[in-house]
Amino acid sequence: MAQHSPPQPALNWAIVGQGAIGLLAASRLQLAGWPVQLWLRQPAVLNIHFEQQALHFANATAPLAAVLIPVKSYAVPAAVQALLPALAPDAQLVLSHNGMAATEHILPLLSPAQGLWFLTTTHGALKQGATVRHTGQGQSVLAPLNPAAKNQLLAVQQAMDIALGPVTLTDNILPFLWHKLAINAVINPLTALNNCSNGELAKGQYQPQINQILKEVCQVAAAAGYPLQYAQMLEKVQQVIQSTAANFSSMQQDILHRRRTEIEAITGYIVEQAARYDIAVPLNTHLMQQVLQLQHLAQR
Numbered sequence: 001m002a003q004h005s006p007p008q009p010a011l012n013w014a015i016v017g018q019g020a021i022g023l024l025a026a027s028r029l030q031l032a033g034w035p036v037q038l039w040l041r042q043p044a045v046l047n048i049h050f051e052q053q054a055l056h057f058a059n060a061t062a063p064l065a066a067v068l069i070p071v072k073s074y075a076v077p078a079a080v081q082a083l084l085p086a087l088a089p090d091a092q093l094v095l096s097h098n099g100m101a102a103t104e105h106i107l108p109l110l111s112p113a114q115g116l117w118f119l120t121t122t123h124g125a126l127k128q129g130a131t132v133r134h135t136g137q138g139q140s141v142l143a144p145l146n147p148a149a150k151n152q153l154l155a156v157q158q159a160m161d162i163a164l165g166p167v168t169l170t171d172n173i174l175p176f177l178w179h180k181l182a183i184n185a186v187i188n189p190l191t192a193l194n195n196c197s198n199g200e201l202a203k204g205q206y207q208p209q210i211n212q213i214l215k216e217v218c219q220v221a222a223a224a225g226y227p228l229q230y231a232q233m234l235e236k237v238q239q240v241i242q243s244t245a246a247n248f249s250s251m252q253q254d255i256l257h258r259r260r261t262e263i264e265a266i267t268g269y270i271v272e273q274a275a276r277y278d279i280a281v282p283l284n285t286h287l288m289q290q291v292l293q294l295q296h297l298a299q300r
């Protein structure tokens, strides 16, 4: 399709890891004719199935012009350190994870011509064996975080529009991260603790907890200077639950596969901010403790 043609010249994209969102982005780019490879810890050719198609991804080689880094928040510093020697002098790096962006440790690692971005997305994806499914239509917000990123606006935006679009470009990602944080603070711990799909949370039994989590998050967000409207957020959460009903959240999957969860970056961040502003968040505190306990048991 004409609107999917890469701009001239197209950036060569490398996607870090083989997580569900990264493989969704890689598949959509490849199917639209964009050059895309994977940056894996153990270099290998990856074969996957996506929407009835067999796709093959070669291993990315230096110099890397543009890199999407959809790894967990706690894994970002190590992933960027590993990438540094392979980056082109004007490489563009796009971080994408749940929780708040802690880019103050990443920006100083880059040279002045290397661009840093953050992308937050509500798309849902699920990887089961070698099959990747797009389980929830979402949208993304993309922000350039330094001057070098602003020089490459069009090329990066066009690619991300195909990979995880529709994309909205913003100069201030923080209100969007609070918005996404509220969604994750509801869906992720509840699905992990109840070992259920996102869609299960539409059931009546979960509504009191959903309401309470959101009320607490809205209080903290307002105190932090990023007010969220409770009624609008509740509607948005219900919408994400519906649109990703068949999906299992990343936290449910992390517990299932005995991996570290993002609870500290999501609910932990809310609890930390609540303490800073002297706000009681009993349910979020309780959920964080329960997920940490479950994670500990799962990893034993």
Ligand code: PAF
Binding pocket: 098, 121, 122, 123, 124, 136, 183, 184, 187, 188, 198, 240, 244, 247, 248, 249, 250, 251
């Ligand atoms: O973490 C996740 O799983 C996703 O951010 C979301 C939007 C909750 C969909 O599953």
